[in-house]
Amino acid sequence: MLTLTQIGQNAKKAECRVRNLTAGEKNRLLTFAAKRLTEQASHIIEANEKDIANARANQMHEGLVDRLLLNPERIEAMAQGLCQIASLDDPIGAVSQMKPRPNGLLIGQKRVPLGVIGIIYEARPNVTADAFGLCFKTGNAVILKGGSDAIHSNQAIVEVIRGALAECGLVEDAIQLIEDTSRETATQFMKLRQYVDVLIPRGGAGLIRAVVENSTIPVIETGTGNCHIYVDESADLDMAADIVTNAKTQRIGVCNACESLLVHESVAQEFLPKLQQTIQKSGRAVEIRGDEAVCHVLSSAVKATEEDWGTEYLDYILSAKTVKSVDEAIAHINRYNTKHSEAIITNNYGNAQQFLNEVDAAAVYVNASTRFTDGFEFGFGAEIGISTQKLHARGPMGLEALTTTKYIIYGNGQVRP
Amino acid sequence: MLTLTQIGQNAKKAECRVRNLTAGEKNRLLTFAAKRLTEQASHIIEANEKDIANARANQMHEGLVDRLLLNPERIEAMAQGLCQIASLDDPIGAVSQMKPRPNGLLIGQKRVPLGVIGIIYEARPNVTADAFGLCFKTGNAVILKGGSDAIHSNQAIVEVIRGALAECGLVEDAIQLIEDTSRETATQFMKLRQYVDVLIPRGGAGLIRAVVENSTIPVIETGTGNCHIYVDESADLDMAADIVTNAKTQRIGVCNACESLLVHESVAQEFLPKLQQTIQKSGRAVEIRGDEAVCHVLSSAVKATEEDWGTEYLDYILSAKTVKSVDEAIAHINRYNTKHSEAIITNNYGNAQQFLNEVDAAAVYVNASTRFTDGFEFGFGAEIGISTQKLHARGPMGLEALTTTKYIIYGNGQVRP
Numbered sequence: 147m148l149t150l151t152q153i154g155q156n157a158k159k160a161e162c163r164v165r166n167l168t169a170g171e172k173n174r175l176l177t178f179a180a181k182r183l184t185e186q187a188s189h190i191i192e193a194n195e196k197d198i199a200n201a202r203a204n205q206m207h208e209g210l211v212d213r214l215l216l217n218p219e220r221i222e223a224m225a226q227g228l229c230q231i232a233s234l235d236d237p238i239g240a241v242s243q244m245k246p247r248p249n250g251l252l253i254g255q256k257r258v259p260l261g262v263i264g265i266i267y268e269a270r271p272n273v274t275a276d277a278f279g280l281c282f283k284t285g286n287a288v289i290l291k292g293g294s295d296a297i298h299s300n301q302a303i304v305e306v307i308r309g310a311l312a313e314c315g316l317v318e319d320a321i322q323l324i325e326d327t328s329r330e331t332a333t334q335f336m337k338l339r340q341y342v343d344v345l346i347p348r349g350g351a352g353l354i355r356a357v358v359e360n361s362t363i364p365v366i367e368t369g370t371g372n373c374h375i376y377v378d379e380s381a382d383l384d385m386a387a388d389i390v391t392n393a394k395t396q397r398i399g400v401c402n403a404c405e406s407l408l409v410h411e412s413v414a415q416e417f418l419p420k421l422q423q424t425i426q427k428s429g430r431a432v433e434i435r436g437d438e439a440v441c442h443v444l445s446s447a448v449k450a451t452e453e454d455w456g457t458e459y460l461d462y463i464l465s466a467k468t469v470k471s472v473d474e475a476i477a478h479i480n481r482y483n484t485k486h487s488e489a490i491i492t493n494n495y496g497n498a499q500q501f502l503n504e505v506d507a508a509a510v511y512v513n514a515s516t517r518f519t520d521g522f523e524f525g526f527g528a529e530i531g532i533s534t535q536k537l538h539a540r541g542p543m544g545l546e547a548l549t550t551t552k553y554i555i556y557g558n559g560q561v562r563p
Numbered sequence: 564m565l566t567l568t569q570i571g572q573n574a575k576k577a578e579c580r581v582r583n584l585t586a587g588e589k590n591r592l593l594t595f596a597a598k599r600l601t602e603q604a605s606h607i608i609e610a611n612e613k614d615i616a617n618a619r620a621n622q623m624h625e626g627l628v629d630r631l632l633l634n635p636e637r638i639e640a641m642a643q644g645l646c647q648i649a650s651l652d653d654p655i656g657a658v659s660q661m662k663p664r665p666n667g668l669l670i671g672q673k674r675v676p677l678g679v680i681g682i683i684y685e686a687r688p689n690v691t692a693d694a695f696g697l698c699f700k701t702g703n704a705v706i707l708k709g710g711s712d713a714i715h716s717n718q719a720i721v722e723v724i725r726g727a728l729a730e731c732g733l734v735e736d737a738i739q740l741i742e743d744t745s746r747e748t749a750t751q752f753m754k755l756r757q758y759v760d761v762l763i764p765r766g767g768a769g770l771i772r773a774v775v776e777n778s779t780i781p782v783i784e785t786g787t788g789n790c791h792i793y794v795d796e797s798a799d800l801d802m803a804a805d806i807v808t809n810a811k812t813q814r815i816g817v818c819n820a821c822e823s824l825l826v827h828e829s830v831a832q833e834f835l836p837k838l839q840q841t842i843q844k845s846g847r848a849v850e851i852r853g854d855e856a857v858c859h860v861l862s863s864a865v866k867a868t869e870e871d872w873g874t875e876y877l878d879y880i881l882s883a884k885t886v887k888s889v890d891e892a893i894a895h896i897n898r899y900n901t902k903h904s905e906a907i908i909t910n911n912y913g914n915a916q917q918f919l920n921e922v923d924a925a926a927v928y929v930n931a932s933t934r935f936t937d938g939f940e941f942g943f944g945a946e947i948g949i950s951t952q953k954l955h956a957r958g959p960m961g962l963e964a965l966t967t968t969k970y971i972i973y974g975n976g977q978v979r980p
Contacts, residue, residue, distance in 0.1 A: 162897070166920060245942075251931055253941060260953050261923070339775070343953050358756075362776055364954045385976040392978035480579070502971050503583060506678070514668055514974025523979070524670060524970070525662075536677050536760050536967040537781045538955040550953040553941070554919050557931025559802040561809035562940070 150334055153289055153322050154341025157262040160287040160319035165259050167316070169236035172283055176232035179310035180225035183275065186306050187221040193302035194271065201295055213269050214296055224275040224303075231279040234527045237546050238285045241554065252556040257549050259285035261343035266291045266332060266357060268349035271299035277348075278307055278321045280530050284548040287320050289342065291335055294327035301325065336361040348531055351458075366547070369534030371401035371486035372458045373516045376408040376475040376501070378492035383417050385513065386491040387424040390464075393489070393515040395430045399460050401532060402487050402519040406455065407466040408475045411439060414468045418443045432462045439468040455482045472497045476504045483507060485534045487516040508534055508541035567751055570706055570739050571758025574679040577704040577736035582676050584733070586653035589700055593649035596727035597642035600692065603723050604638040610719035611688065618712055630687050631713055641692045641720075648696040651944045654963050655702045658971065669973040674966050676702035678760035683708045683749060683774060685766035688716035694765075695724055695738045697947050701965040704737050706759065708752055711744035718742065753778040765948055768875075783964070786951030788818035788903035789875045790933045793892040793918070795909035796827040800834050802930065803908040804841040807881075810906070810932040812847045816877050818949060819904050819936040823872065824883040825892045828856060831885045835860045849879045856885040872899045889914045893921045900924060902951045904933040925951055925958035 194216040201211050237257050244254030263286045267273045274290060281288035292300040300323055308318040324335060336345060339362045346366045347357040357365055375393060377386045393404035409417055422444060425432050435450040454465040469475045479488055489511035490501040498512045509519045519542060521529025526544030533539045539547035611633040618628050654674050661671030680703045684690045691707060698705035709717040717740055725735040741752060753762060756779045763783045764774040774782055792810060794803045810821035826834055839861060842849050851857065852867035871882040886892045896905055906928035907918040915929045926936045936959060938946025943961030950956045956964035
């Protein structure tokens, strides 16, 4: 097994070769790797069966086993993902804002790869192909550190992709997998600053926290979502009920699902029963944890604790609070949110603008479901994650988030006076 | 004295108020604070005299004492700096790329402040006013941690600015100074993630390293510069001698000065004596530490060690190496550089393009001095530092580097199918 240092050195060498590939060369490889994934599906499924057997032996929750499972359809989807990435425009190499300075220097900004990207992720093996596709398309080398649960699946997928790279005469180390899945190795990886330019964790709150606390490599945090919807006094209450129901129940285990409802006290009496009916009509049951006023209106609601306001349930549970004004709603959101996605339902122009201006989050909505915060829904064609930090990239990250720029300057002998 | 937590909480409160100031309100404050700095110069100079007396008592090197010194002219320059920042365009609030999606959602990206910015810096007290001006103009609250050498000067400057904020009816905590200058407090500050959105160190390599290793707050690294100039076979050697002399001697203590010369072996014999003459004519003496071939041509050169290739001298010293090709020059640069500024002097089109493409640095030049890597020279009107990292901002950072974006989305009832 290679040491982390060897893996880092290999990645740095690969970086220099991947960086200067043309879009045509990169797209051909992505399409070819997709073909090989489909052709070698049975090999990948065989490896995946080992992971599934281990998972069952370790009594893994069936929902998680399902996330781990690969079948021909899922491998086909992985391959299709690579083809889709191939079809996107290549951002690398474009030069913007090229302008002459008074002394004749011509200065522009050229879009270039980040270099070596590290990705630490948890169970789902499809991330392996996906992350490679996005990093390779943007001219980066990638070092992957998956979870122990998916190690055989990840190894098989990486083997197929490395094979495709070799067959195309490209550098296999454009993708490397850290095969030692121990926590100690993960922590060392987070300090591999000499070789890794950026680290992207993809997983639950515990993983993100460990990376933020231990990494000396710059991190792009893809975070959790404690998303709120505020139903204003002037809201169309039918629209509000539809949007809250959608944002809460359309898919529960995702970071852009609604976790907390704020409702103006003057419409709580009318809105809350309406919401309950809409949820019932959708065929779902949602537990509501409310403040005193909410519990007073909805007899089925249970009393919320302080902890509820800060909780991302990822479940059929919704915290609910009445507020006296849009100011109170904004203050509550800015105190408890995770800077992900927040929505106001209103017909009041001033309140809509104030909410857009003052709520601190990656995506702020007027009269729409928070569930739209997503690279595909935003039209980026691909997504490496949703950044909840403020540096570099905020919100859904498409290809450009995996790039940086450098200044290029054309002179004819200029010296500084 | 306030605790770090109190300072953090104050900054978060101030952030909400500074964020929504109009450009007019911010510019009026900056101009007014400039006026107060000039008016209260004698108060600041009095405080500065204490720092100077302490520095002399501690046998501080005279060059550093000079950097610490404030006099009426330097305070006037500080005030002028604030007025200049007031005259720049405010980037905050602009919405770009607003586009409808097929479902009718209208999605745009709005430029917003980062929030609370932490700045850790060393001796020069002018950074205090400068950093405040840039952060305030971009709607951020700032927490400053200066060095113990400048504590009295920094306190006096911050006091004047806070007074100006109060007089304008604005929140004084838009600027706060950590008065405890101990290293322990600095380390704790680097972990104040709950309250500080971004940390920017400004100082030497030791400070940068400490921040990178200890900070849990996202960092923008403003780094050191081991900058190279490569004189190609086809270079105009007179131009090359002028550029190297300028980049090495025009100012030595700065990160964009040239520290290392690479010269194609076929022109070394002609170029090196010419360079020596040009340096002599400039009235400076530069020690050259060369490889064997360089020492063979220049009898005055001393033998370079491996360590020299990686050293930022910040002095009248230049390392010099002969290379066989542009490939060897690029490989050497990518191995030893600090990703700051690199230049090629050439008349060969292919070599110029290859150098621009393959050298990994924030700024890459053809036929010009590396000394131009600077926010003012690039036309940004202001500079918070020069980023040598790849995330968020790379190269000279103007106002936009102190901002982020958020997605704003206008809907009319959209839910996710």
